Amino acid sequence: EVLLVESGGGLVQPGGSLRLSCIASGFTFSSFDMHWVRQVKGKGLEWVSGIGGSGDTYYPGSVKGRFTIGRENAKNSLYLQMNSLRVGDTGVYYCARGVIPGPVYSYYGMDVWGQGTTVTVSS
Amino acid sequence: QSVLTQPPSASGTPGQRVTISCSGSSSNFGSNTVNWYQQVPGTAPKLLIYSDTQRPSGVPDRISGSKSGTSASLAISGLQSEDEANYYCASWDDSLRRVVFGGGTKLTVL
Numbered sequence: 406e407v408l409l410v411e412s413g414g415g416l417v418q419p420g421g422s423l424r425l426s427c428i429a430s431g432f433t434f435s436s437f438d439m440h441w442v443r444q445v446k447g448k449g450l451e452w453v454s455g456i457g458g459s460g461d462t463y464y465p466g467s468v469k470g471r472f473t474i475g476r477e478n479a480k481n482s483l484y485l486q487m488n489s490l491r492v493g494d495t496g497v498y499y500c501a502r503g504v505i506p507g508p509v510y511s512y513y514g515m516d517v518w519g520q521g522t523t524v525t526v527s528s
Numbered sequence: 529q530s531v532l533t534q535p536p537s538a539s540g541t542p543g544q545r546v547t548i549s550c551s552g553s554s555s556n557f558g559s560n561t562v563n564w565y566q567q568v569p570g571t572a573p574k575l576l577i578y579s580d581t582q583r584p585s586g587v588p589d590r591i592s593g594s595k596s597g598t599s600a601s602l603a604i605s606g607l608q609s610e611d612e613a614n615y616y617c618a619s620w621d622d623s624l625r626r627v628v629f630g631g632g633t634k635l636t637v638l
Contacts, residue, residue: 440627442573449530449614449616449629449630449631449632450565450567450573450616450618450629450632451629452618452626452627452628452629455626455627463625463626464626465624465626499572499573501573504563504575504578504584505578505579510620510622510625511620512560512619512620512627513561513563513578513579514561514563514575514577514578514579514618515563515573515575516575516578516584518572518573518574519572520572521572
């Protein structure tokens with residue numbers, strides 16, 4: 406069974422840091438681009454970062470310089486290091502797999518999603 | 529303000545056909561493919577359409593996607609109560625160098 410399981414969410418103060426993890430199983434992790442997508446409660450989806458199988462990374466301006474996506478193919482693991490957290494970063498964070506293996510910029514969609522992990526940034 | 533524009537709401541009665549539109553630009557739809565997601569509140573999104581028109585395994589053929597120029601549409605025929613959910617379009621944007629989503633459309637089955 407193809408599965409993604411996130412962990413690492415929690416409550417953190419503004420300016421703090423948090424590291425999210427996503428463990429993959431049931432597929433050749435190293436071949437696929439992987440992504441983080443977040444959602445504020447009651448709002449829409451926002452793409453947070455993506456990493457290709459070869460390690461190319463992309464970020465939106467809202468998190469660039471504060472968030473770092475990484476992967477450890479030998480451990481079938483995806484990470485998101487979040488620094489200088491803001492109240493606006495609060496939400497549910499999902500990891501997701503690219504539907505067609507390739508670099509991030511040849512994005513076709515995300516077909517496997519984790520259950521999400523909740524990040525709350527509050528004083 | 530989302531890069532891709534969707535109507536905030538849509539509705540239909542059981543058995544009806546409904547379409548949800550998504551408007552983009554030359555930097556996203558003009559050179560990249562569109563994909564669509566269904567999200568029931570409290571659950572993770574589910575991919576319905578990728579590469580403009582392709583359905584992943586398990587998505588019924590009463591769901592279809594199309595794209596023309598910088599506009600795309602998701603069509604659901606034979607509407608069922610279980611189709612009541614939020615729907616999002618998405619694509620890669622060459623200018624912004626990131627994945628962009630529409631603001632979402634809440635579909636209500638009357």
